[in-house]
Amino acid sequence: MFGFILFIAVIGFSLSDRKELTMPEKFLGDSVGFAQSLFYKPAGIIAGFFEDIRNLRTIHEENEQLKLLAAAYARDKINYNFIEQENKRFKEELDFTERQEQLYNYKYRIAQVVAVNNDTSNRTMVINLGSKNGIKKNMAVTTVDGLIGLVSEVRPFTSTVMPITELDEKSPNSNLIAATILGKLDSFGIISSYNQETDRLMMTKIDEKDKMIVDDVVITSGLGNVYPRGLVIGTVENKQVGDFGLTYTASVKLAAKFDHLTEVFVVEVQDIEDAAE
Amino acid sequence: MNGMSINRLIGVMFLLFIIEGAIMPWIIPVDLAGRIVPHFTFVFVIYAALYSGRHHALLLGIGFGMLQDVVFFGHLMGVHAFVMGLIGYFTGLLLERKRSTxxxxLSVIGLACLVNDTFVYFIYKAFRITNESYAWALLDHILPSLFLQLVFALICYVPARKLCESSWSRGSEKEEE
Structure with a gap:
């Protein structure tokens, strides 16, 4: 009975809106994180080696594709440089303030995944960057493919990442994502929850007249000031009339893969730092 | 001497905890990731309950459950500590004196794993962190992971029993004195 009361008390404590972890939590998390980091990477290397052998046949085709992509990228890069310069000139002419200029200047910090939780309702990951490396709560985490999640807890040398597959409208502490469509920036929707059974994200509150169609790429819009803008989330799979018939909902297929993660990028937004200081 | 072997047990379980989080994600095939999840420390808690006594099981369950809750803190803290401690204690209460074969x-471990996952599921359900139906959760991850746990339990039955009994026999002698 006493244990039960204690259990409820601890859960209540952890549910409350805490800004920071307590000292023992930080210490324990960091020391275990260090031990885990000794194992995760070697295991990944060995597993990767066997996967490489298996993939040997497809490597040639992949190489061809990558060459094509690289050519396309080089072409786009020229275009991008030109547009960036032009954009800079326009900003100068329009007298942008320092803050406005720095707003979309993101830094990508590379981090190693150290361990993955074995609880299916709570698939958190531990990464090997912490507050000593400038990581703060609520920074977005991505891979090369797309958005993974948010930094949910920060310790001095490690931090915990809450994946977007834990998104839930009804949960007391989850951050909804304001999303838009690549190339159709006036589209708008809110990624509100993740359906474990179908493996898809639900995008709600889409306007009736919205031009989004199936196979469009969904990206973060940067509205709402939690997620930075322009991070790929996934592709629209289907779109249907929502619960009340006034708005549409769409199901979104995730772009990032969540298993066998090694390197992830933590997106550092200049703006958050300014606000904190 | 008793202290030594319980220390060894804790060391082994800590190693298992790290393997669970850092090595198993690589061994489980990509298609089954998220469906087969390892609970090796929990298997050892049950072994401790069977062959080392309910108090050891309670302490180990709470300790390693809490470790998992703290390191992978996401929604709630203390869920695994509570469930693992509780199940470890009651398994010990029922079966610690019998020399289980x-x-x-294996059947006790299988049952305990089912109860463990079910408890965790319903706690999350009560706090509205998960919305899936129990039948789906059962088929999606509870039953598939059960097989992994049973295979693991079978593989380490002999060393686990030795390890746990070495800390039990001396403990019981002390109690008898």
């Missing part, structure tokens, strides 16, 4: 041990 391999078959009993």
């Amino acid at each position: 391999l078959l009993t041990a």
Whole structure:
């Protein structure tokens, strides 16, 4: 009975809106994180080696594709440089303030995944960057493919990442994502929850007249000031009339893969730092 | 001497905890990731309950459950500590004095894993962190992971029993004195 009361008390404590972890939590998390980091990477290397052998046949085709992509990228890069310069000139002419200029200047910090939780309702990951490396709560985490999640807890040398597959409208502490469509920036929707059974994200509150169609790429819009803008989330799979018939909902297929993660990028937004200081 | 072997047990379980989080994600095939999840420390808690006594099981369950809750803190804290401690204690209460055979041990571990996952599921359900139906959760990850746990339990039955009994026999002698 006493244990039960204690259990409820601890859960209540952890549910409350805490800004920071307590000292023992930080210490324990960091020391275990260090031990885990000794194992995760070697295991990944060995597993990767066997996967490489298996993939040997497809490597040639992949190489061809990558060459094509690289050519396309080089072409786009020229275009991008030109547009960036032009954009800079326009900003100068329009007298942008320092803050406005720095707003979309993101830094990508590379981090190693150290361990993955074995609880299916709570698939958190531990990464090997912490507050000593400038990581703060609520920074977005991505891979090369797309958005993974948010930094949910920060310790001095490690931090915990809450994946977007834990998104839930009804949960007391989850951050909804304001999303838009690549190339159709006036589209708008809110990624509100993740359906474990179908493996898809639900995008709600889409306007009736919205031009989004199936196979469009969904990206973060940067509205709402939690997620930075322009991070790929996934592709629209289907779109249907929502619960009340006034708005549409769409199901979104995730772009990032969540298993066998090694390197992830933590997106550092200049703006958050300014606000904190 | 008793202290030594319980220390060894804790060391082994800590190693298992790290393997669970850092090595198993690589061994489980990509298609089954998220469906087969390892609970090796929990299997050892049950072994401790069977062959080392309910108090050891309670302490180990709470300790390693809490470790998992703290390191992977996401929604709630203390869920695994509570469930693992509780199940470890009650398994010990029922079966610690009987000299369980391999078959009993395996069936008890299978049952305990089911109860463990079910408890965790319903706690999350109560706090509205998960919305899936129980039948789906059962088929999606509870039953597939059960097989992994049973295979693991079978593989380490002999060393686990030795390890746990070495800390039990001396403990009981002390109690008898």
